[in-house]
Amino acid sequence: MAVGLLALAVQAARVGVIWMLVRALGLDVPNSVILLAGPIVFAALALPVSLNGIGVREAVFVYFLHGHTTKPQAVALGLAFFAVGTLTALVGAGVLAVRFVRYGIDSIRPRTEIGEPPTAE
Secondary structure, eight states, rough: OOHHHHHHHHHHHHHHHHHHHHHHTTTOOOOOHHHHHHHHHHHHHHHHSSSSTTHHHHHHHHHHTTTOOHHHHHHHHHHHHHHHHHHHHHHHHHHHHHHHHHOOGTSSSSSOOOOOOOOOO
């Protein structure tokens, strides 16, 4: 249950990022359209049709925002959303790089083991 709530919170934060980018770009898009387009963008990004969703994200924004923005504005929103995601991922890459320098390769490799599940006591 907690994992589901956390996943929902992450998606709500991503919609919030879109909302902030719409405001930062000075676009006149109603909140209801942002709430509708956000989850559809996220679902479209899961499709294995492009490299990192480039082009798909922008096309979904162009389609859903066609009555509220111009095509170049919708594409700019898609690219800005991609840039925010890339910058936040680079922060994580920096953390991994610091861990690698300090502790070596074993600190960043996944330590999963397949075996007997722990028994409840």
